[in-house]
Amino acid sequence: MIRHTIASALAIVLASAPAAATPADGQGLAWDIVAGLTTEVGQRLAGTDREAAAREWAAARLKALGLANVRIEPFTMRAFIRGEESGRLTAPVPQRLAITALGNSVPTPAGGLEVEMVYFANFDALKAAPAGSLKGKVAFIDHAMRANQDGSGYGPYGNVRRQAPSMAASKGAIGAVLRSAGTDPHRNPHTGATNFAAGVAPIPSGAVSNLDADLVARTAALGKPMRISLTLTGHPQDNAPSGNVIADLPGRDPSLPLIVIACHLDSWDLGTGAIDDAAGCGIITAAALAAQREGKLLRTVRLLWAGSEELGGFGGAAYAKAHAAEAHALAMESDTGADRVWRVKFRLGASSAGLANRISAALDPMGIVRSKDEPEGGTDVGAIIAAQKLAVIDLDQDATRYFDLHHTPDDMLDKVDPVQLQQNVDAWAKVLRIVANEPGEISGGS
């Protein structure tokens, strides 16, 4: 829907004056940031020159918006460099598989491999496989993730991606192929990081789309041995350059502990990281500027556009280390796409009960419900929250379609609904106006 609106508008513009045309705008600052990052930079894989280009783009944009103390804080990390990736069943029926490598995968041998593939209907079935039983084979691990509004499927089924390749390797497997940690019915596999336990030698690891996983399941059900031809040449790269981009909206009283709000600037490389997480950067930036439109805020609000979130939160860890000496009051993060905020969660000490009530009341007219659940904070603020026992507010976004898109080639600008994006900005601005003008202590509780 959105795609067509934009494309049509462009088609008209371009037909009349191709050279002078600029992208359709008027959707607000958050949209402009998402459109700019995805069009003028594109994918921003952590540790690569495209992430570096994104840092330069971000710093220039934040300066142009009038933010203070805009700086890039570099660090190094273990990157993942994508290579060739292809897979196909060779028996009992030849079938191409749409596959992508997982972060921290290691390469297949030169020329690829062609071996038996053993089907496991779920992670528990893999765990039950005898020691050594997968020697020289590829393990296929299926699962049953569903789309939920709160995104709760990504915990258990995301763990298949995070942990199953290591488990398969520990039983002798020379490769792991998984059903993507995703919920869409399209031929686009979901990438994402996997992790190998200490003492387990990493193996080539990839994910296939849900449709390919369905095909593998049906093929397994034919009852004949399966074989896979697999080539994944992607590999880790140590000491890759990354960095955080930081900018401040200075408060009237700089002595008060600051509010840190975060998004992440890096993206996976299959799409252009529109919902993950250019949207978050657009939301927090537009909201911070909107929050002070009626007057300078009491407390400093710091924007953290974190680097290298996807491969393990390197940016958040670097931030916490570099800023350990600064007093923080509260942390918030936007990293679940661009769909509407549907609920708010608080971690606030007893002394801040009134603050939480005022925020809930402000969000109520937007239909945002208050949850008693514990907030999660987010990967980019997790380390500073833990280090300083910060207060946390989560503005949970509707995640129903997030895991259709997350980490796939489909994570492109058309997936951002400008109306829902602006609803996020409005909700965040309401919250920031209240918390950044709070004169009393903001505590994170016990």
Place this chain on the structure above:
Amino acid sequence: MIRHTIASALAIVLASAPAAATPADGQGLAWDIVAGLTTEVGQRLAGTDREAAAREWAAARLKALGLANVRIEPFTMRAFIRGEESGRLTAPVPQRLAITALGNSVPTPAGGLEVEMVYFANFDALKAAPAGSLKGKVAFIDHAMRANQDGSGYGPYGNVRRQAPSMAASKGAIGAVLRSAGTDPHRNPHTGATNFAAGVAPIPSGAVSNLDADLVARTAALGKPMRISLTLTGHPQDNAPSGNVIADLPGRDPSLPLIVIACHLDSWDLGTGAIDDAAGCGIITAAALAAQREGKLLRTVRLLWAGSEELGGFGGAAYAKAHAAEAHALAMESDTGADRVWRVKFRLGASSAGLANRISAALDPMGIVRSKDEPEGGTDVGAIIAAQKLAVIDLDQDATRYFDLHHTPDDMLDKVDPVQLQQNVDAWAKVLRIVANEPGEISGGS
């Protein structure tokens, strides 16, 4: 939705008895044919060994179902053999493009090409480009296809695919890249055949997904020259072996002109050809058998599972040539996926007005409306219709989502809704029961 049902059912079956399990069935014969062709054969690109495997599968299946005179009628055709395919913008912003070659494309030079790419907002803009103005360049041709229930966008916008590369070549272009002739917002380009006019040397030609086309349009709007790196190694192959699979349901009076009902057995290779056109083969076969469940039909019904439809209707042409001496009365074809029949169109002479009325009345309780539009018949029956001036009945399927899927990697089993598939079978069976029991002349009109 369907995917999950199947996957869940399988997961349960496989967890208990992996070796003995068979695919979930009980959805009826049409479903079984679609599931079988896509799982046990997979893609069936015309002129390849996979199409040959499909012919063997089809003949065995039709014999097992008790059909008569099951035979394979071979012919040769010009195939298209897919090769490597990759594209990326190299300027003004590096961006990967999801691209696929079009049928009848020729290869890029060894090592690919890297040249300026000129953006045309539509086919008319390309037509207006001066002679020679594209020399040494790649042309990008955009368009604005939308999803319609009657599939009418595929005429004009499908023509961009069919004709624009030839037009670009005639103006000196060394490559053509198009927005896919499709309506989905996914990173899956649509393949399909293109044609080069007599006297125009073919050029490498590919289609990008709608999302990539949006990105190209936004990039063009930045107002800086675009460059593309393009590798397409797919190529035509002459004298490739193909063939039709034919089976009869003999009527009580073999002297009466027969009813031919068609689908096509070949598919594009990116998916497994579930909706295009395993579904059609499932529908016509299940319907023919259902039609005679209450007694043998008066006229012979012939099933034509045509080969090599996708590259230009070679199977339909071969059928008309081989069966020119047989008297046919009426032709029907199913080749718009698996979604519900929503209207019926007739080409029947004045003497058959009562027949049309009886068919309409039979379909009315299913909510199928009668259209006054001219039926199209279909590629597989077009030649025999023209040769014998046959009567034609179209059971038009809802095409709203057909061009989201058609010719893409997403054309997989999960896209077939078994309830709508069975609605097709029911509608076809009703029509066949009436037309194949018609004792009077069935004429195609003037």
